[in-house]
Each structure stands twice: as structure tokens, then as C-alpha cells.
Amino acid sequence: MILSERDAEHVAETMRALASPGRLRILARLDESPCSVGQLESDLGIAQATVSNHLRILRHLDLVVGERGGRTVTYRISDGHVSELLRQAVHHVGHVEPQAPAV
Amino acid sequence: MILSERDAEHVAETMRALASPGRLRILARLDESPCSVGQLESDLGIAQATVSNHLRILRHLDLVVGERGGRTVTYRISDGHVSELLRQAVHHVGHVEPQAPAV
DNA sequence: TTGCAATATTGAAATGTTTTGATAAGTTTT
DNA sequence: AAAACTTATCAAAACATTTCAATATTGCAA
Numbered sequence: 001m002i003l004s005e006r007d008a009e010h011v012a013e014t015m016r017a018l019a020s021p022g023r024l025r026i027l028a029r030l031d032e033s034p035c036s037v038g039q040l041e042s043d044l045g046i047a048q049a050t051v052s053n054h055l056r057i058l059r060h061l062d063l064v065v066g067e068r069g070g071r072t073v074t075y076r077i078s079d080g081h082v083s084e085l086l087r088q089a090v091h092h093v094g095h096v097e098p099q100a101p102a103v
Numbered sequence: 104m105i106l107s108e109r110d111a112e113h114v115a116e117t118m119r120a121l122a123s124p125g126r127l128r129i130l131a132r133l134d135e136s137p138c139s140v141g142q143l144e145s146d147l148g149i150a151q152a153t154v155s156n157h158l159r160i161l162r163h164l165d166l167v168v169g170e171r172g173g174r175t176v177t178y179r180i181s182d183g184h185v186s187e188l189l190r191q192a193v194h195h196v197g198h199v200e201p202q203a204p205a206v
Numbered sequence: 207t208t209g210c211a212a213t214a215t216t217g218a219a220a221t222g223t224t225t226t227g228a229t230a231a232g233t234t235t236t
Numbered sequence: 237a238a239a240a241c242t243t244a245t246c247a248a249a250a251c252a253t254t255t256c257a258a259t260a261t262t263g264c265a266a
Contacts, residue, residue: 001190002132002135003132012121012127014196018115019122020223021108024106028105029105047226048242051243053226054224055243068232072233073243081195084191089188090106092184093117140213140214141212151212152255153254153255155213155214156214156255156256171213174263208265210266211263211264213260219254225248225251231242233240235238235241236237236238
């Protein structure tokens with residue numbers, strides 16, 4: 001597979017979204033179940049503005065989608081493909097306690 | 104999947120290696136076939152120091168391995184798992200001309 | 207050992223990212 | 237319409253990355 005400079009930049013842009021601990025944690029949390037910005041804030045202990053900025057980046061790359069319902073906005077992973085990529089990224093590093101540890 | 108701050112940092116570190124156009128192009132080139140630093144320099148049109156620095160980062164994350172033979176060092180992708188990850192990253196972005204276009 | 211070739215490291219400028227307080231904007235309730 | 241709540245945007249400080257010229261190191265050859 002040959003990768004032009006232009007294509008490489010495109011791929012790198014998406015990979016950059018996975019290159020931040022905060023965003024990875026947001027994606028992992030959303031992969032469990034969709035939730036609001038406030039929920040992410042309290043679940044992950046990240047400041048609201050930070051969560052919102054991360055979500056903007058993820059949104060622009062179509063990694064998550066948000067839907068407003070009343071005052072809150074519920075975010076979710078945009079499709080199974082993203083879950084796959086996340087799962088493989090985590091799995092690649094390994095030693096990350098994939099499931100429950102053996103009793 | 105719950106991701107601790109510590110684990111997330113670990114995964115992000117590896118993803119950061121894929122978040123650079125230069126490194127992606129190096130990985131894609133090496134995925135075709137192993138080659139020397141100089142070969143990468145001329146194939147990709149990236150300065151020697153830059154290639155070498157990228158390789159150091161990839162090496163430290165065990166994404167590539169280099170073996171010295173005489174004056175040159177031949178680098179290659181460390182294992183199939185890395186190829187997988189690369190392939191999926193590129194594929195995720197799509198529209199990147201996965202194979203030969205239909206005649 | 208002198209010289210030449212290939213790779214690694216260093217240092218520094220340019221650029222990009224992350225984080226959060228402050229504040230704006232959109233929604234519901236009263 | 238005002239107050240209360242939730243999310244988005246802005247601005248700026250702190251920090252990290254990228255790139256490459258210059259230089260050091262390593263290996264081979266003469």
C-alpha cells in the first residue's frame with residue numbers, strides 16, 4: 001500500500017483524535033452507552049469545557065454524533081466501525097485487562 | 104470497556120505514532136518491504152534526520168525493528184499486528200483508493 | 207589510520223495541542 | 237420575561253511535536 005502525502009495527512013488527522021488520553025476515555029465511555037456532556041464530565045472528572053472541546057474534534061471527524069434532547073445533548077459513537085478501531089487500538093497495546101481477570 | 108487514565112495514556116502514546124503523516128508513510132512503505140533509512144529518505148522525499156527521528160519513535164514503541172547489516176540498517180514492520188492496525192486506520196478513513204480502481 | 211558512506215543525535219525555530227476560566231448561546235420552568 | 241440549567245465557544249498559558257542543518261557516531265575500505 002502506497003500512501004501519498006495527501007492521504008497520509010488525512011489518515012493522520014483521524015489518528016490524532018485517538019492520540020489523546022482524554023478523547024480515548026470519552027470514546028471508551030461512549031462505547032459503553034451514549035450519554036450527555038455532563039455525564040462525561042462527572043464520570044471522567046474532566047472539566048466541562050475540555051469535554052466539549054474534545055467532543056467538537058470527535059464530531060468533526062464523524063467519530064461521534066450528538067443529538068439534543070431538551071437541555072442536554074446526548075453523544076454516541078457514530079458507528080460500529082469506530083468501536084472496532086478503538087477496540088483494536090486498545091487491544092494492540094495489550095496488557096490493558098481486556099475482560100474480567102481470571103478468578 | 105472502561106479505560107483508566109493510566110491505560111488511556113498508554114494507548115494514546117501508541118496512537119500518537121500513527122498521528123503523523125511522515126510516520127504513516129514510513130510505515131506504509133515498510134509494509135511493502137523492509138528497507139534502509141536511505142531508501143526511505145529517497146522514496147519518500149523526507150530529510151534523513153527526519154526519517155531517523157521518526158524511526159526512533161517507531162522503534163521505541165516496537166512498531167518497527169531495525170537490523171544493521173554493514174553500513175546500512177534495514178528496518179521492517181515488527182509484526183503482522185502492526186500491519187493490521189495500519190491497514191485498518193487507512194481503511195477507516197476510506198476514499199483512499201484501497202486497491203486498484205475498477206477498470 | 208585516513209577517508210568515505212550510512213545512520214543517529216543534537217539544537218533550535220516554527221507550529222500545533224491541551225486545558226480551563228470566563229462567557230455566550232440555546233432550553234426549560236416559573 | 238427572568239432565572240436556572242446545559243452545552244458551546246473564546247482566549248491564553250503551558251506544553252509537545254515536527255522539521256532539518258549541523259554534527260557525532262559507526263562501519264567498511266584502502
